[in-house]
Amino acid sequence: MKNEVRKISCIVCPMGCVGTVEVRGGIAVRAAGFTCKRGEAYAVDEVTAPRRVLTSTVRVVGGVLPLAPVVSSRPLPKEQLLPAARCLATMQVAAPVQEGQVVVANLLGLGVDMVATRAIAVA
Amino acid sequence: MRRQNCDVAVIGGGPAGLAAAVSARRHGAQKVLLLERDRELGGILQQCIHNGFGLQRYDEELTGPGYASRAARALEAAGGVEVQLDTMVVGLTPDKVLRTVSPAAGLQEVQAKAVVLAMGCRERTRGAIRIPGERPAGIYTAGAAQRMVNMEGYLPGKEIVIVGSGDIGLIMARRMTLEGAQVKAVLEIMPYSNGLTRNLVQCLDDFNVPLYLSHTITRIEGKSRVTSVTCMAVDENRCPIPGTEKTFACDCVLLSVGLIPENELSEATGIALDPLTGGPVVDQHRETSVPGFFAAGNVLQVHDLVDWVSAESDIAGRSAALFARQLRPAPEKTxxxxxxxxxxxxxxxxxxxxxxxxxxxxxxxxxxxxxxxxxxxxxxxxxxxxxxxxxxxxxxxxxxxxxxxxxxxxxxxxxxxxxxxxxx
Missing domain, CATH: 2.60.40.10 (Immunoglobulins)
Structure with a gap:
């Protein structure tokens, strides 16, 4: 079986390294051109199982602001980003909201929580 | 009219002002006054709900509100900083008298020993790039749309064309997509994008949003609401090439066409500005051309990373404290x-x-x-x-x-x- 070479623009930091990953049968066998270990790990994940941190908002009832910003506790599979965001659009939480509060637990059964990134006081 | 004195007055409570105030306290300024026109601290970070902030300063990937919260906690820990919210600085004199207004305190006059300018920047608007066509509803700067979507709960449109591929435009392309809108195109007049690589990959490529390089918007159509925009390819002199017209049906245009440091107060005080950065001319201590006035963050130069804003503001806050304490030696060589x-x-x-x-x-x-x-x-x-x-x-x-x-x-x-x- 021949190795497939995929070009990956690293997004871990603003350096924006462009490197390559050799893939054989869905498994990364070699990464080159990245200047740090984190970049290499990202590139390998990117060709095998790409994941993204999701940030969005959840409606707040009775707060000083109508929305609370949220972030996923861990990266989720890239193809789940849109379904996850659509699901969040149907959710709501009551004020007060604390920074770090789990607003939605185990989103779509993905094993990922959505956590508030700021406090929203009661109006 | 209320009157008060302080060692260091900091204008603006975004990341620059927060870091400058903390640094001023750490370097011995007794009384620091932080003036913020919004109802809360954090500045533009509060609407930047995406992550990627703080890798340099905190060695951790934070969201905008998360970064703001860190900075605000540092301010609390430093103590001795009086924060005035809902307070607009409307006057500033070379002898460091600030005039402010707020609903709670009315008019106030502050005599400072040193001043840190941390007013940030504003977005360029449609007028700045002179887009021909109708003047319907549905045209927003990307940052204004970001505040509407992320903090106020409004979606400014459902079919979007974004003009300019700066970071805010790219971030908004993803944000609008996640909120159920369709981003038809991102138009960039230059042959390269002005955004960070990570944003090109994560905001456009991930959602198959098309980026048109060397393209510019040439017309906006629509009587009461935007109905379409027309774009054209440009030549190497950035002039539209006849015959390359493309029309996108849309109900919303977002502009991400650059940021301008907000220096009306600096100019009124006689502080020299650099025409290239749009911010004050400073030395390495961030002192401007008028002694005792320091500048940091986006009011000085539009940064890409908030981490550098904070680092720069550490310097400005320290310098302001030393100036207020009369510990800054007069420079001998420039x-x-x-x-x-x-x-x-x-x-x-x-x-x-x-x-x-x-x-x-x-x-x-x-x-x-x-x-x-x-x-x-x-x-x-x-x-x-x-x-x-x-x-x-x-x-x-x-x-x-x-x-x-x-x-x-x-x-x-x-x-x-x-x-x-x-x-x-």
């Missing part, structure tokens, strides 16, 4: 820094030094165009006094270098920063 070939601007624009006391200085450099394998040089009277190779430079990503103390002499003169293609 070196002027100028942008040479391949460089758009350099901050600081001046280096001040005492005889025999050269110090390492961090330079922020904006290059003129993207290039690979370049040689960055610092020239003094035609001689190279510092040199560094860089694998890649882009106008959208500020180059940050530490100029070692050995690279320059504490003598008056001129230093030129140049970025040229390296010999193979």
């Amino acid at each position: 070196l002027l820094l100028q942008a040479g070939s391949g460089v758009r601007n350099v901050v600081p624009q001046r280096l001040v030094c005492q005889p025999g006391q050269a110090e390492a200085v961090r330079l922020f450099i904006r290059v003129a165009q993207p290039a690979r394998n370049v040689r960055l040089r610092c020239l003094c009277q035609g001689e190279t006094c510092y040199e560094r190779r860089l694998p890649i430079v882009k106008p959208s990503e500020m180059v940050v270098v530490e100029l070692p103390s050995a690279a320059y002499q504490p003598a008056s003169g001129l230093l030129t920063i140049a970025v040229e293609e390296a010999a193979p």
Whole structure:
């Protein structure tokens, strides 16, 4: 079986390294051109199982602001980003909201929580 | 009218003002006053709900609100900073008298010993790029739309065309997509994007949003609401090429066409501005042309990373505290820094030094165009006094270098920063 070479623009930091990953049968066998270990790990994940941190908002009832910003506790599979965001659009939480509060637990059964990134006081 | 005195007055409670106030306290300013016109601290970070902030400063990937919260906690821990919210500074004099208004306190006059300018920047609007066509509803700057979507709960449109590929435009392309809108196109007049690579990958590629490089918007249609926009390809002089018209049906246009440091107060105070950065001319301590006035963050130069805003504001806050305590020695020598070939601007624009006391200085450099394998040089009277190779430079990503103390002499003169293609 021949190795497939995929070009990956690293997004871990603003350096924006462009490197390559050799893939054989869905498994990364070699990464080159990245200047740090984190970049290499990202590139390998990117060709095998790409994941993204999701940030969005959840409606707040009775707060000083109508929305609370949220972030996923861990990266989720890239193809789940849109379904996850659509699901969040149907959710709501009551004020007060604390920074770090789990607003939605185990989103779509993905094993990922959505956590508030700021406090929203009661109006 | 309420009157009060303070050692250091900080104008603006975004990341720059927060870091400057903390730093001023750490360096011995007794009374620090932080003035913020919004109802809360954090500035623009509060609407930047995406992550990617803080990798340099906190060694952690934070969201905008998360970064703001860290900075605000540092302010609380420092103590001794009086924060006034809902407070607008409407006047500033060279002898450091600030005039403010707020619903709670009315008119107030503050006599400061030193002032830190941390007012941030504003977005360029449709008028700044002169888009022909109708004037319907549905045209917003990307940052205004970001506030609507992320903080106020409104979706400004369902079919979107984004003009400009700066970071805010890219971030909004993803945000609008996640909220159920369709982003038809991102138009960029330059042959390259002005956004960070990570945003090109994560905001456009991930959602198959098309980016049209070397394209500009030439017409907006719609009587009461936007119905379509027309774009055209441009030639190397950025002039539209006839016959390349493309029309996108849409109900919303978002503009991400640049940021302008907000310096009305600085100008009214007689502070010299650099036409290239749009911010004050400063030395390495972030002191402006008027003694006792310091500037940091986006009011000084539009940064790409908030981490650098905070780092720069640490310097400005420290300098302001030392000035207020009358511990800042008068500079004896001044070196002027100028942008040479391949460089758009350099901050600081001046280096001040005492005889025999050269110090390492961090330079922020904006290059003129993207290039690979370049040689960055610092020239003094035609001689190279510092040199560094860089694998890649882009106008959208500020180059940050530490100029070692050995690279320059504490003598008056001129230093030129140049970025040229390296010999193979």
